[in-house]
Amino acid sequence: MGRTGSFNLEEGRGAVAGAWALHRPGGRDVGIMAVAVIGISLSAPLTTMLTAPMLALAFWRNLGGATALLPVLLLRERSVLLGLRSGDLASSVVAGLFLAAHFAAWLPSLSMTTVAASTALVTTTPVWTALAARASGVRLPATTWWGLVLAVLGVALIAGVDVTVSLRALAGDALALLGAICAGGYVLAGARARQRLSTSAYAVVCYSVCAATIAVAAAVVGNPLVGFSARDWLLIAAITVCAQLLGHTLFNLLLSSVGPTMVSLVILLEVPGALLFALVLLQQVPPLLALPGLVLVVVGVALVVRASRPAGLAEPGT
Secondary structure, three states: OHHHHHHHHHHHHHHHHHHHOOEEOOHHHHHHHHHHHHHHHOHHHHHHOOOOOHHHHHHHHHHHHHHHHHHHHHHHOHHHHHOOOHHHHHHHHHHHHHHHHHHHHHHHHOOOOOHHHHHHHHOOHHHHHHHHHHHHOOOOOHHHHHHHHHHHHHHHHHHOOOOOOOHHHHHHHHHHHHHHHHHHHHHHHHHHHOOOOOHHHHHHHHHHHHHHHHHHHHHHHOOOOOOOOHHHHHHHHHHHHHHHHHHHHHHHHHHHHHOHHHHHHHHHHHHHHHHHHHHHHHOOOOOOOHHHHHHHHHHHHHHHHHHOEEOOOOOOOO
């Protein structure tokens, strides 16, 4: 009995390590990443134009994403539904809860600490996914760690982090860091779910759970989910299409081929991308350190891609 239990434990740990391994993206993956980065890069500039509560935005973009993907699941992947077991959905539910926790932690931090500090802290997500992957048995080269550090430092430079010392600011910093950890849990659980589920099946469950959880949170804090202007509804629809469908959903598609650490790292390209769109759409001039920060982000991502192994050649843990 003890030996069987040990075998099952090692088998389960191996399955997790396989799901969280770092793989080099192929040509198709790079193309999908490019579209996804453009999609999420439009999110911040469009969000700054929104007057509706942020929890309402998080609710509608997740509900809208689930609704848009449901016909794909029902019409094109009905066989997936017929073969589903309750255990197959567990990781998707966990991912949805982590995503809701990410929004619930990070959004309040923006009003408690500086936006720069909040942005820099919430973008530490790839570091947490890499640490979790390493703990699961995935061996990451030293170059990967250097790439992660450079990319996160680049984002910090772009954000222009300024330190504000007060209990409220420290609490906001802690919430932003918690938001980063929860975002890491979201992509890690998503990678686990994508081992068994198609992108649409995983996304419908994940987004629905996230929307339901946020609806409860909005009711608790008294944030309305309806009653907005036509302009706000158009912005919410645009953010749903760009950030949720072209952004999150395409990144979820990549989880099973390149791994969660690569996905969370590439998402950092949203920061310089958002600066460019803000310059075009809002005439906002980038900060002085944006250019060297952009260089560090790109170099960091390139280092991790170069250090990663082709799919199917993930190095076993020690």
